[in-house]
Amino acid sequence: xxxxxxxxxxxxxxxxxxxxxxxxxxxxxxxxxxxxxxxxxxxxxxxxxxxxxxxxxxxxxxxxxxxxxxxxxxxxxxxxxxxxxxxxxxxxxxxxxxxxxxxxxxxxxxxxxxxxxxxxxxxxxxxxxxxxxx
Numbered sequence: 001x002x003x004x005x006x007x008x009x010x011x012x013x014x015x016x017x018x019x020x021x022x023x024x025x026x027x028x029x030x031x032x033x034x035x036x037x038x039x040x041x042x043x044x045x046x047x048x049x050x051x052x053x054x055x056x057x058x059x060x061x062x063x064x065x066x067x068x069x070x071x072x073x074x075x076x077x078x079x080x081x082x083x084x085x086x087x088x089x090x091x092x093x094x095x096x097x098x099x100x101x102x103x104x105x106x107x108x109x110x111x112x113x114x115x116x117x118x119x120x121x122x123x124x125x126x127x128x129x130x131x132x133x134x
Contacts (some may be wrong), residue, residue: 001105003075004067010107011064011079017055019048031109058091059084065095073108075100 001009006025013021023044031042036054041047054060066078076099083092097113 003069003100003102006102006105006107007067007075007077007100008064011062015061019051023047025107027103027106027108030107033110033112035112057086059086059088073102075102076113 010022010025013019013025026044026047029043030047031040032047032050033040034050036058037050041050061082061084063080063082064077065080068076068078070076076097078095078097080095081092082090084090099111099113100107101109
């Protein structure tokens, strides 16, 4: 599967809340940012636990706007991310870049690029006012 298809399938499954479908596109030791909490998780089971917590508090929807294949298994993905609370109130409506590492046809990692830096120290700006570390 090419990068365009892999990325499109991953976002589609995420937006449907299909955890198994999304995780099937990832390596066992995938590294993922905890956008709503700060920090990172490694491995499919930790991503499952993180998304389960996230979806109990937020309703994120992420639309792919552009995919740029880079060398060495990297891909930059410009996204439109809409985050609502569970009552339907918009918390954030932003465009940002997700930077993927892909190997052997699977997602190995993702980073969020906000402004000029990649950061997973704190919550993403897409989750305003949510500063709990877990």
